[in-house]
Amino acid sequence: MRSLRVPYSVLILLCFLFVIPFIPALLASLGGVWRFPLVIPEGWSFRAWEAVFRENSGTLSAIWTSLWIALCVTVINVLVSVPAAYALVRGNLRYRAAIEAILLAPIFVPALAVVMGIHLTFLRLGLTETVLGVVLVHLAPSMPYVIRAAMISFETMNRETEQAAQLLGAGPWSRFLFVILPHLRAGLVAGVTLSMLISLSQYSVTLLIGGGQVVTLPILLFPYISGGDTSIGSAYTLVFSAVALLLVISLDVALRGHYKKKGRSRV
Amino acid sequence: MTVLRLKEIEKTYDSEFTLAPLELVIEEGEFFTLIGPSGCGKTTLLKVIAGLVTPDKGTIHHKGQDITEVVAERRHFAMMFQQPHLFPHMTVEQNVSFGLRMNKVPKTERTRRAKEALRQVGLESFAARYPSELSGGQQQRVSLARALVVEPELLLLDEPFSALDPQLKDEMQHLVKQLQKQLGITTVCVTHDQQEAFLLADRMAVMKEGKILQVGAPHTLYSHPDTRDVASFLGHTNVLAAQDAAALIPLTSLVRDNQLVIIPSEAIRLEETGTLGVIKHIQLQKDTALVTVALSKFEVVAKVWASRASNYKLGDQVFLNVEPNAIHLIPN
Numbered sequence A: 001m002r003s004l005r006v007p008y009s010v011l012i013l014l015c016f017l018f019v020i021p022f023i024p025a026l027l028a029s030l031g032g033v034w035r036f037p038l039v040i041p042e043g044w045s046f047r048a049w050e051a052v053f054r055e056n057s058g059t060l061s062a063i064w065t066s067l068w069i070a071l072c073v074t075v076i077n078v079l080v081s082v083p084a085a086y087a088l089v090r091g092n093l094r095y096r097a098a099i100e101a102i103l104l105a106p107i108f109v110p111a112l113a114v115v116m117g118i119h120l121t122f123l124r125l126g127l128t129e130t131v132l133g134v135v136l137v138h139l140a141p142s143m144p145y146v147i148r149a150a151m152i153s154f155e156t157m158n159r160e161t162e163q164a165a166q167l168l169g170a171g172p173w174s175r176f177l178f179v180i181l182p183h184l185r186a187g188l189v190a191g192v193t194l195s196m197l198i199s200l201s202q203y204s205v206t207l208l209i210g211g212g213q214v215v216t217l218p219i220l221l222f223p224y225i226s227g228g229d230t231s232i233g234s235a236y237t238l239v240f241s242a243v244a245l246l247l248v249i250s251l252d253v254a255l256r257g258h259y260k261k262k263g264r265s266r267v
Numbered sequence B: 001m002t003v004l005r006l007k008e009i010e011k012t013y014d015s016e017f018t019l020a021p022l023e024l025v026i027e028e029g030e031f032f033t034l035i036g037p038s039g040c041g042k043t044t045l046l047k048v049i050a051g052l053v054t055p056d057k058g059t060i061h062h063k064g065q066d067i068t069e070v071v072a073e074r075r076h077f078a079m080m081f082q083q084p085h086l087f088p089h090m091t092v093e094q095n096v097s098f099g100l101r102m103n104k105v106p107k108t109e110r111t112r113r114a115k116e117a118l119r120q121v122g123l124e125s126f127a128a129r130y131p132s133e134l135s136g137g138q139q140q141r142v143s144l145a146r147a148l149v150v151e152p153e154l155l156l157l158d159e160p161f162s163a164l165d166p167q168l169k170d171e172m173q174h175l176v177k178q179l180q181k182q183l184g185i186t187t188v189c190v191t192h193d194q195q196e197a198f199l200l201a202d203r204m205a206v207m208k209e210g211k212i213l214q215v216g217a218p219h220t221l222y223s224h225p226d227t228r229d230v231a232s233f234l235g236h237t238n239v240l241a242a243q244d245a246a247a248l249i250p251l252t253s254l255v256r257d258n259q260l261v262i263i264p265s266e267a268i269r270l271e272e273t274g275t276l277g278v279i280k281h282i283q284l285q286k287d288t289a290l291v292t293v294a295l296s297k298f299e300v301v302a303k304v305w306a307s308r309a310s311n312y313k314l315g316d317q318v319f320l321n322v323e324p325n326a327i328h329l330i331p332n
Helices: A009-017 A020-031 A046-054 A060-091 A096-107 A109-124 A132-156 A157-167 A174-199 A204-208 A217-225 A230-263 B042-050 B090-104 B107-120 B136-148 B167-184 B194-198 B218-223 B227-233
Strands: A031-033 A041-046 B001-013 B015-027 B031-035 B057-062 B077-078 B154-158 B186-191 B201-210 B211-216 B239-241 B258-262 B268-271 B274-286 B288-294 B297-305 B317-322 B328-331
Touching: A009 B077, A009 B107, A020 A046, A020 A230, A020 B201, A046 A132, A046 A230, A060 A132, A060 A174, A060 B274, A096 A132, A109 A132, A109 A204, A132 A174, A132 A204, A157 A174, A157 B077, A157 B201, A174 A230, A204 A217, A217 A230, A230 B090, B001 B042, B015 B042, B031 B042, B042 B077, B042 B258, B077 B136, B090 B107, B107 B136, B136 B167, B136 B297, B154 B288, B167 B194, B186 B194, B194 B218, B194 B268, B201 B227, B211 B218, B227 B239, B268 B297, B288 B317
Parallel strands: B031 B186, B031 B201, B077 B154, B154 B186
Antiparallel strands: A031 A041, B001 B015, B001 B057, B201 B211, B239 B258, B258 B328, B268 B317, B274 B288, B274 B317, B288 B297
């Protein structure tokens, strides 16, 4: 595969655009007072950062809770979406279009619209204020993307490749493991990354179902931004961004390592 | 010895297409070709043999055992498709040894046999490459090695040469034929290309609309087709009613009015004396030319050397003679 050449000026511009939003956040997190006429804040201090990483601030546990929930959501998403996508693409289902529409509906219908009903149901089931409840409610907005990604992977896979493997003696499991899964990998990297990020950034549904007991990063971050201490809010924003960025990079390295190394796969 | 016996096989797809009840026997070590126009069911029949399509009715016996219900992965057949369908994330060697790995062959033996198979197709130095680094023809050779390395009971070929350019096609056809003979692998090949069938097949079956019309050695089918369909599929253009043919050749009294006479175009010669006709059309090919000659009531096509055809022009009067031993009679 020939690599696409991007002029350095464009790259620098893109980096600049990516970095710009973080500059005010960084300044705010380090500043004491930042009122209207001041271009940069007055009086430097690490007060906000100390508050974020204070021993009883709960930041680290919120990071772990967020990551744990995102991981659970993503594992469930993959386990459900791969067979669902396989059935949708290969299964010759009746009402395929209708099933697909329902599965993909959460992309168009905001989770908040249905979360009241879910809340009532979860109350009866005792799932509110639990990590499990939050995991379940995070599935709704994230799963459609994983299903889409898996479907596209299946659609681009020739059935005869599977048949070639089958005739060489590969049973259903071997075919899935050695032929289908490697083909899905590239598409699943996209789905998994999206699923992780969507779960990480959920605020309202986490608050409603978690009832403030399940503390994820956005739950910790939000009060500071909406009227609390903007310095601490800015520091949390940076922490949040760093977690998300590190997650995306490590997922990419871990899952796509193979294709990067070879760098020549046509997938 | 009979390797494969198909009995009363039937398959219907959405009432649009039916594989008629059909019988087929494949003998050990032969190269058997299924040939017919597209949509005649030859690929479906191959997939029924492979186990990729379950027939609605009928049985398949392999060396005396009923394998109708046996899944494809347990039949120990191998298949080559129109496209190489290599596994893109595996090296060439891993691709070739995939079948051995599935059959739990130990690693050292796997490597040895994969190397040997790659040597047979002339790609031993490519073992560590990935499929995307190979040309289309090389990929198809890897695909052949991958099929042969498992020493399949039956090799199934689904138009494996049709996506290759002419020179590669010739090379691959010779390679497949040579390895098939050398290893003695019973082979069933699907094609729509007559030239390929005549080049490769020991026996072939001509199919049309889900039915097998006739089975036999390629040249037997060409010289002795059973029906008009087989004759025209194999390229016979001169299929004449008996009373018309009488104008060209003295027919014996054995020929009845309801019979058709097939005259191969290469059996008609343009000479100094004979039946008078007028040249209507000349179609030049590289080495030969097809000359359409109008007689009183009908037209025939003669195949002559291209160099001779250039002596004629449209509207010329010519005299036709027919090689009497080449003609063949079929019922109308």
